[in-house]
Amino acid sequence: MIIVPEKEIAGLISAEECFEAVEAVFAAMARGEAWNFPVVREAIGHADALYGFKSGFDRAGLVLGLKSGGYWPGNMARGLTNHQSTVVLFDPDTGQARALVGGNLLTALRTAAASAVSIRHLARKDARVLGMVGAGHQSAFQLRAAVREREFEKVVGWNYHPEMLPRLAETAEELGLPFEAVSLEELGAQADVIVTITSSFEAQLKEAHIRPGTHLACMGTDTKGKQEVDPAILARARVFTDEVAQSVSIGEAQHAVAAGLIGAGDITQIGAVIAGLAPGRQSADEITLFDGTGVGLQDLAVAARAVEIARARGVAVEIDF
Incomplete structure (x- = not known):
């Protein structure tokens, strides 16, 4: 299992790399090469929080996984980001858990990348x-x-x-x-x-x-x-x-x-x-x-890119799982 901690994300993946990953997975979706699975997103009845799962499979990029997390409106008072999430990637050939990636900054980056993709192609x-x-x-x-x-x-x-x-x-x-x-x-x-x-x-x-x-x-x-x-x-x-x-x-x-x-x-x-x-x-x-x-595929695309870069730079934590 590869772990990419939240604290490492900022130094790993650039806005341009996020843009490229999101643009590529959007195109794969349109070609029928990548699918999002049904979203679960619910109020949990505690801390006014919304919690859910987004998941999918990119057959073109061989990326399978999910993002789990949501929105805790009281977090700012605790010195935390209101949006909290974690990405889990699985080996599409075996189903084994492959990577655990901090998803907070990635969520902001992939959301910004998606709007930037729309500006490039539509504005x-x-x-x-x-x-x-x-x-x-x-x-x-x-x-x-x-x-x-x-x-x-x-x-x-x-x-x-x-x-x-x-x-x-x-x-x-x-x-x-x-x-x-x-x-x-x-x-x-x-x-x-x-x-x-x-x-x-x-x-x-x-x-x-x-x-x-x-x-x-x-x-x-x-x-x-x-x-x-x-x-x-x-x-x-x-x-x-x-x-x-x-x-x-x-x-x-x-x-x-x-x-x-x-x-x-x-x-x-x-x-x-x-x-x-x-x-x-x-x-x-x-x-x-x-x-x-x-969509979940956005999260998986940028998380997979972060894992690649983390391993190449030697900042990923690898454990037996």
């Missing part, structure tokens, strides 16, 4: 203003990943708790970009690309906020009942996702589908765009929306 090439809705733990990762994909000249941000916006301002400054705290109306008026990364159960962005040509990466909705944007936005946009089944059941699309505004057939896997099996953006005025629900 307008001339996008210059990045809008950020949400200023929690994952927002800085999202911001750093997004600016790799377009020549942004400015970042505008909004958060329900405005006292948290300095996180975005500091990250933008680190990246050499000016930052402006704005209303949601002004954010929609300025932004060419909008990343939403909240834990909201009520739509923040309204249909009237969104201009033609905008690309939205909605990354916070991964549980039944969560919601970041007005369902009317999805009715107006071309909608893409990591996995259609999750999009309509636990993703942002759940609300538009329930309202009868769109159906599963109106949603395209982004892997199909990556693999050349479906078109991406088709005009400068088109609104595109990526519903990033977070």
Whole structure:
């Protein structure tokens, strides 16, 4: 058994390596070479926590495993990250446990990589203003990943708790970009690309906020009942996702589908765009929306890459199990 401790992850895997792993597994999904298994995600009735499992098998990359973890909203007061997770990888030839990998930082990195993949393949090439809705733990990762994909000249941000916006301002400054705290109306008026990364159960962005040509990466909705944007936005946009089944059941699309505004057939896997099996953006005025629900295969892909690098650098712990 190989163990890659959480403390080693930051020095092991780069944002670009995460991007490559996520992009490759999305394409494998679209080609029918990789599958996610049904998600289990439940409130446990203790500590207000959500806990679950995401798992899958990438036949192309020979990666099999699961991520176990969830969201503990009281952790910040304990000096811990609210999102807690661990990835377990198995040998697909024998079923033996192969690796145990700290999943907290990997979750933030793979989530940011997914939105960055959507920006690379769906946003307008001339996008210059990045809008950020949400200023929690994952927002800085999202911001750093997004600016790799377009020549942004400015970042505008909004958060329900405005006292948290300095996180975005500091990250933008680190990246050499000016930052402006704005209303949601002004954010929609300025932004060419909008990343939403909240834990909201009520739509923040309204249909009237969104201009033609905008690309939205909605990354916070991964549980039944969560919601970041007005369902009317999805009715107006071309909608893409990591996995259609999750999009309509636990993703942002759940609300538009329930309202009868769109159906599963109106949603395209982004892997199909990556693999050349479906078109991406088709005009400068088109609104595109990526519903990033977070699939288990993303976690497995980045964890497998982390294991490879850890072994090569001699920082993996190997034990008999």
